[in-house]
Amino acid sequence: MALVHESEHLDELNTLGPEDLIEWAYREHGDRAGIITSFQNTGCVMIDMAHRVAPQMRVMTVDTLRLPDETYAFMDAVEKRYGIRIERFQPDPERVARMIEQHGEYLFFDSKPKQEYCCRIRKVEPNQRALETVDVWITGLRRDQSDARKQVDKASVVTQGEHRIIKLAPLVDWTEEQVRTYLADNGVPYNPLYDMGYTSIGCKICTTPTKPWEDKRAGRWRWFNQGGEGTSKECGIHLGGSGI
Ligand code: SF4
Numbered sequence: 370m371a372l373v374h375e376s377e378h379l380d381e382l383n384t385l386g387p388e389d390l391i392e393w394a395y396r397e398h399g400d401r402a403g404i405i406t407s408f409q410n411t412g413c414v415m416i417d418m419a420h421r422v423a424p425q426m427r428v429m430t431v432d433t434l435r436l437p438d439e440t441y442a443f444m445d446a447v448e449k450r451y452g453i454r455i456e457r458f459q460p461d462p463e464r465v466a467r468m469i470e471q472h473g474e475y476l477f478f479d480s481k482p483k484q485e486y487c488c489r490i491r492k493v494e495p496n497q498r499a500l501e502t503v504d505v506w507i508t509g510l511r512r513d514q515s516d517a518r519k520q521v522d523k524a525s526v527v528t529q530g531e532h533r534i535i536k537l538a539p540l541v542d543w544t545e546e547q548v549r550t551y552l553a554d555n556g557v558p559y560n561p562l563y564d565m566g567y568t569s570i571g572c573k574i575c576t577t578p579t580k581p582w583e584d585k586r587a588g589r590w591r592w593f594n595q596g597g598e599g600t601s602k603e604c605g606i607h608l609g610g611s612g613i
Pocket residue numbers: 433435477484485487488489491492571572575604
C-alpha cells in the first residue's frame with residue numbers, strides 16, 4: 370500500500386469535524402465507505418456518531434481469531450445496541466493452518482519477523498480484503514496514541530494496487546480525555562478491557578495493560594522491549610501509506 374500525495378478534496382476534508390466527515394463519507398460513497406474498527410474507544414465514538422448522521426454506514430472489523438473474550442462479547446453487545454451487523458473479516462484458514470504447522474501457534478514470541486508474519490496472516494491480509502470493498506476507509510487513529518502516529522492526517526489517500534482509497538481519521542486530533550468525555554456524555558458502551566488497565570486493544574497475549582506514563586500502545590508485544598529486537602508497535606495495517 371502506498372501513500373498518494375495529492376490535494377484533491379483533502380484540504381477541504383481536513384477541515385471537517387468528525388460527524389461531518391462521517392456524514393460526507395456515506396453521502397458521497399454509500400456502501401463503498403466503512404468504519405473499520407477493532408472496538409477501541411475511538412471506534413465506539415465513531416459508531417455512535419454514524420448511528421446519528423449515517424445510520425446505514427458499514428461497520429467492519431478484522432477478527433484475527435485471537436481476540437480477547439471480552440472483545441467478542443463486546444462486539445455482540447454493540448450489534449444489539451445499534452441494531453447493526455458487524456462485518457467480520459477473518460484470516461484465510463489454510464494460511465493460518467500452514468503457519469501454525471510450520472511455526473506453532475505462539476510463533477510471535479520467537480522473533481519480530483515471526484510476529485510480523487503472524488500479523489500479516491491474521492490482520493493485514495483480512496484488512497486488505499476489507500479494503501477491497503471500500504473507497505473510503507474510516508479509522509480510529511489518533512495522534513496521541515504513539516510517537517509513530519503524531520503525523521497522521523485527518524484525510525489522506527492511499528493505494529492498494531491500482532485501487533485508490535480515501536483514508537479518514539475523524540478523531541485524529543482528539544485527546545484521550547475528549548474521547549472518554551464523549552463516551553460518558555452520550556452513554557456509549559466501551560470495551561471493558563479499558564477498566565482493566567488496557568489503553569490499546571488487540572489480540573490476547575500480544576496486548577497487555579499499560580502504566581500511566583507509557584505510550585498507549587506500549588502494551589503490545591512487550592517481550593520485544595527487553596530483547597532489544599524491533600520495538601515497532603505497529604502491526605502493519607497502518608504502515609506504508611497511511612500517512613504516518
Ligand atoms: S497481535 Fe499477535 S496474535 Fe495477533 S496477529 Fe499479531 S502476532 Fe498474531
